[in-house]
Amino acid sequence: MYSPRPRFKFNTIGLFTSNNKATVDFYTKAFGFTTDWDGIQPNVEMMLGDMRIILYPRSDFEQMVSYKFQYPMGLNGTVELAFDVPSYADVDKEYQHALRHGAISVLPPTTEPWGQRTCYVADLDGNLIEIGSFTIEQNNH
Structure with missing residues (x-):
């Protein structure tokens, strides 16, 4: 059976960071991403046209999922x-x-x-x- 819509739409890359502020500064200055991040929340959404990157601190992610990762x-x-x-x-x-x-x-x-x-x-x-x-x-x- 033909489905006109795909099951999934790939729209975001998530990066786990060691320093959100430094990473935000890098992607905004080096590539022109924009964000309305308040500098406090652990989750950062950055946009460049239709591209979206989400940043999240490694330590916060490990606490959220109760698992220690090897980076x-x-x-x-x-x-x-x-x-x-x-x-x-x-x-x-x-x-x-x-x-x-x-x-x-x-x-x-x-x-x-x-x-x-x-x-x-x-x-x-x-x-x-x-x-x-x-x-x-x-x-x-």
């Missing part, structure tokens, strides 16, 4: 946030912008054999962020 130390190679930008030049520009706002460099901008220019940085908790494009030049007509 990756250093860089977290289990998942990435991927941002698509309009052109190769934008990959380089956004990489430098992210570094100026506290990102950790993982892979500088590189043009891959499959035609993508990509780079990787990490946020303050070691979460990987990819910035990439398949467009060599942006048309400004």
